[in-house]
Amino acid sequence: MAHKKRPAHNHRSKKSAKVPLAPAKAPKTPAPSEQADGSPKPTNPKTAAAARNGDDSASSSLRCYNIPDYRLEHPEFRIFMSGEGSNVEYRVEGDLNAAAPPIRESKYLSRKQCLEIYRWMLLNRRMEVALENLYKQGKVVGGVYFGLGQEGCSCASAYALGPDDWLGPMIRNQGAMLVRGFAAQDIMRQYMAKGDSPTWGRDASSHFGDWQRRNVCAPISMLGELIGVMAGVCLGARLQGKNVVGLTYIGDGGQSTGVAYESLNFAAVQKLGLVLIVENNLWGYSTPSDMQFCVKDLAERAIAYGIPGVIVDGTDPCQVYDATHEACERARRGEGPTLIEAKMMRMKGHAIHDAAQYVPAALFEYWRARDPIARFENYLVNEKRWLTAQENHKLIEDVEAQLEADRDAAVASPMPDPEKDKTHQGVYCDPSCHPIKPKYGPIVAQPREGATASKAVEAAVHLK
Ligand SMILES: Cc1ncc(C[n+]2csc(CCOP(=O)(O)OP(=O)(O)O)c2C)c(N)n1
Numbered sequence: 001m002a003h004k005k006r007p008a009h010n011h012r013s014k015k016s017a018k019v020p021l022a023p024a025k026a027p028k029t030p031a032p033s034e035q036a037d038g039s040p041k042p043t044n045p046k047t048a049a050a051a052r053n054g055d056d057s058a059s060s061s062l063r064c065y066n067i068p069d070y071r072l073e074h075p076e077f078r079i080f081m082s083g084e085g086s087n088v089e090y091r092v093e094g095d096l097n098a099a100a101p102p103i104r105e106s107k108y109l110s111r112k113q114c115l116e117i118y119r120w121m122l123l124n125r126r127m128e129v130a131l132e133n134l135y136k137q138g139k140v141v142g143g144v145y146f147g148l149g150q151e152g153c154s155c156a157s158a159y160a161l162g163p164d165d166w167l168g169p170m171i172r173n174q175g176a177m178l179v180r181g182f183a184a185q186d187i188m189r190q191y192m193a194k195g196d197s198p199t200w201g202r203d204a205s206s207h208f209g210d211w212q213r214r215n216v217c218a219p220i221s222m223l224g225e226l227i228g229v230m231a232g233v234c235l236g237a238r239l240q241g242k243n244v245v246g247l248t249y250i251g252d253g254g255q256s257t258g259v260a261y262e263s264l265n266f267a268a269v270q271k272l273g274l275v276l277i278v279e280n281n282l283w284g285y286s287t288p289s290d291m292q293f294c295v296k297d298l299a300e301r302a303i304a305y306g307i308p309g310v311i312v313d314g315t316d317p318c319q320v321y322d323a324t325h326e327a328c329e330r331a332r333r334g335e336g337p338t339l340i341e342a343k344m345m346r347m348k349g350h351a352i353h354d355a356a357q358y359v360p361a362a363l364f365e366y367w368r369a370r371d372p373i374a375r376f377e378n379y380l381v382n383e384k385r386w387l388t389a390q391e392n393h394k395l396i397e398d399v400e401a402q403l404e405a406d407r408d409a410a411v412a413s414p415m416p417d418p419e420k421d422k423t424h425q426g427v428y429c430d431p432s433c434h435p436i437k438p439k440y441g442p443i444v445a446q447p448r449e450g451a452t453a454s455k456a457v458e459a460a461v462h463l464k
C-alpha cells in the first residue's frame with residue numbers, strides 16, 4: 001500500500017513548561033481565532049493580504065481555521081506496512097529519540113487537585129494490574145481491557161466534571177469510573193461476574209453505569225453510539241431547564257463510524273453540552289492510525305461540525321484537565337459541544353488476549369518514556385516540590401493497601417445465585433420496574449414558534 005509521507009512539521013516547542021493554555025480568559029472576549037460561540041473563525045489570508053496591498057480584486061474563497069494545540073512536543077513519525085504475504089509487518093519511521101516533554105503547568109489546578117488526580121491515576125493503573133493477575137488466576141470471566149498509558153486522560157478529564165454533569169465512559173476509561181465514584185472492588189466484582197457486582201453478574205465486562213446516583217451512562221459496544229446517547233442526556237437536561245455537560249470518549253477507530261458523525265453534528269446544531277474526547281492512541285485493534293484516516297489531526301474534524309477543536313497531549317493530565325475544564329464551562333454556558341483530540345498510545349494490546357506483537361517495539365519504547373504517571377510523579381516531586389519523596393512513597397503504599405483490601409473483598413464475594421439474586425431480574429423494563437421521572441425538574445421547554453401540536457393520526461396518514 002502506498003503511503004504519502006506527511007509534510008515535515010517541526011513545531012517542537014522551545015517554550016518553558018509554564019506557558020499558560022490559550023485562550024486565556026475565554027468567556028467574555030473570544031480569542032482572535034474564534035467566533036463568539038467559540039467555534040473556529042475562518043480567515044481569508046488572500047483577501048487580508050490583498051487589502052493590505054490595496055488590491056480589492058482578490059475574491060478568493062480560501063479560508064483558514066485555527067485548531068489550538070496545547071502540546072509541548074509534536075511527535076513526528078509514521079507507521080506503515082511493509083513486506084508481503086506472511087512477512088507483512090508494521091514499521092515505524094521518524095524521530096523516536098526525542099526527549100520526553102515536560103508537564104505543562106495548569107491554569108486551573110491547585111496543588112491539592114493535582115495530588116488527587118495523581119492518586120486516581122495510580123489507583124487506575126494498580127487496579128488494572130490486579131485485574132490482569134485475577135485474569136491469570138482464572139477468576140475473571142471473559143476479557144479485560146486496559147487503559148495503560150491513558151490514565152492521565154481518563155482521570156483528569158473525569159475530574160473536570162461537576163456533580164450534575166454526566167459521564168459516558170468507554171472500555172479504556174476505568175480511571176474515569178473511579179473518579180466518578182465507583183470503588184475498585186465494584187469494578188473487580190464486575191469483571192468476575194459476582195452476584196453483588198454492579199450488574200449482579202449479568203455482564204462480565206465494562207458495560208455498567210449508574211444513572212441514579214453517579215450520572216454515568218454505561219459504555220455501548222457499538223462504537224459511536226454512546227455519543228448520541230450522551231447528546232440525548234444533554235438534550236433531556238436542557239428540556240428540564242438545565243445545561244449539563246455530557247463527557248464521553250471515542251477512539252481513533254470508532255470516530256470513523258457514521259453514527260459518531262451524526263451524533264456530534266446533532267449536538268453541534270442543537271448546541272448541546274457534549275464534550276467529546278477523541279482518544280487517539282494510534283491503534284484501532286491492529287490497525288494503525290496512519291492507515292485509518294488522512295487528516296493530520298483528528299481535531300481538524302471539528303471544523304466540519306462548526307465547533308471548537310483542540311489538541312492535547314493525552315499523557316499530560318494538566319493539559320487534559322485544562323482543555324476539558326474549558327470545554328465543560330462552555331457546555332454549561334449553553335454554547336455547545338467541543339471536540340478534544342488527546343494524542344497518546346495504547347500501551348497494551350486491544351484486550352488481554354492480544355499480545356500486540358504487531359506493534360513495532362520502538363514505538364512502545366518511545367511512549368514508555370512518556371509514561372503519564374512517571375512524568376506526573378516527577379513533576380509533583382521534583383519540579384513543583386508539592387510532594388516529598390517520603391509522602392509520595394506513603395501515597396503509593398496507601399493506594400496499594402486499599403487495592404489489596406478491595407481485591408480481597410471482591411474475590412470473597414459470592415457468584416450469583418439465580419434463585420435468590422437479581423441476576424435474572426430487570427432484564428426487560430416494564431412499568432413496575434422503576435419510575436421514570438425528570439431528574440432536574442419539570443419539563444420547561446416551550447413549543448417552537450409556529451409549531452402545531454402533532455396529531456395522533458398523522459403517522460398513519462403518511463404511511464398510506
Ligand atoms: C461499530 C463497531 N465496529 C467494530 C467494532 C469492533 N471493535 C471493538 S473495539 C474496536 C477497536 C476500536 O479502536 P479505537 O476506536 O481506536 O479504540 P481503542 O480500542 O484504541 O481505545 C473494534 C474494531 C465495534 N465494537 N463497533
Ligand SMILES: [Mg+2]
Nearest residue numbers: 251252283284
Ligand atoms: Mg485507538
